[in-house]
Amino acid sequence: MEYELVRSRRRSLEVRVFPDGHVQVRAPQRLALRHVRAFVDERRGWIEKQQRHMAERPRQRWRHGDHCTHLGDTLSLELAAGRRRVARHHNHLRVTVPDPDDERQVSDAVHEWWRAQARPLFQARIEALFPWFAARGHDFPVLRVKKMRTRWGSLSQRGYINLSLLLMQYPLAVIDYVVMHELCHLEHMNHGPDFHALMDRRMPDWRRRKMLLEG
Known part of the structure; x- marks a missing residue:
C-alpha cells in the first residue's frame, strides 16, 4: 500500500485518509521503518474501508432544491439573487447571493453563516465539558475555528483547541x-489505552457518536 510518511516530534503513530484517497502516516522521528510498516499492515482493512467511503461519498452540491445539513438537520436550499444573506426557515435554508447559479458563491455564503455561529457554539460546548479537566489543573484551551478538511479537531501543546468549521453539519x-476527544488529549497526547480508558470514563457512548461522524 502506498502512503506518505511524515515524521515529527510526536510520540505515537497516526494514519489519515484524505478525501482523494491519499494515505498519510505520521510517525515519531526515530521510529524504525519496520514498525511503521507493521502499523500500516494492521490498519490496512480500516484504510481501504475509508478509501471506499471517500470514493462513494457524493459531492455536496449547492443548487436550488439541493440539500445540506445543519446541526444534524437536513435543509432544502432556496436560492435567490441579491445581496448576500443566509437565513433558516424551518426546513429550508434561504441563500441570497449576487449569482445563485454560481455554486461557489452559495457555498461561501453558507460557510460564512456557519462561521458566525460556530465560535459561540463551540466555546459553549468546551466550557460545558471542561470542569473535570480544570479540576485536574489544566488551563482552558484557546479555541480556533478552522475550515479543516482532513480532520475534525486537534489540540496543540501551545494550548490551542482547533475545531473544524464543517462540524456545523453535525448534531x-x-x-x-x-x-471531548480533544480535551482528553490534555491528559494523554496520544491514542493509547489510557486515552481510550479516559474517553470511556468521561463519555461512555463516544463510540456511537463517532460512528455518526464517520457515517
Whole structure:
C-alpha cells in the first residue's frame, strides 16, 4: 500500500485518509521503518474501508432544491439573487447571493453563516465539558475555528483547541464527542489505552457518536 510518511516530534503513530484517497502516516522521528510498516499492515482493512467511503461519498452540491445539513438537520436550499444573506426557515435554508447559479458563491455564503455561529457554539460546548479537566489543573484551551478538511479537531501543546468549521453539519452529540476527544488529549497526547480508558470514563457512548461522524 502506498502512503506518505511524515515524521515529527510526536510520540505515537497516526494514519489519515484524505478525501482523494491519499494515505498519510505520521510517525515519531526515530521510529524504525519496520514498525511503521507493521502499523500500516494492521490498519490496512480500516484504510481501504475509508478509501471506499471517500470514493462513494457524493459531492455536496449547492443548487436550488439541493440539500445540506445543519446541526444534524437536513435543509432544502432556496436560492435567490441579491445581496448576500443566509437565513433558516424551518426546513429550508434561504441563500441570497449576487449569482445563485454560481455554486461557489452559495457555498461561501453558507460557510460564512456557519462561521458566525460556530465560535459561540463551540466555546459553549468546551466550557460545558471542561470542569473535570480544570479540576485536574489544566488551563482552558484557546479555541480556533478552522475550515479543516482532513480532520475534525486537534489540540496543540501551545494550548490551542482547533475545531473544524464543517462540524456545523453535525448534531451537538457529535460536536461534543470531538470536543471531548480533544480535551482528553490534555491528559494523554496520544491514542493509547489510557486515552481510550479516559474517553470511556468521561463519555461512555463516544463510540456511537463517532460512528455518526464517520457515517
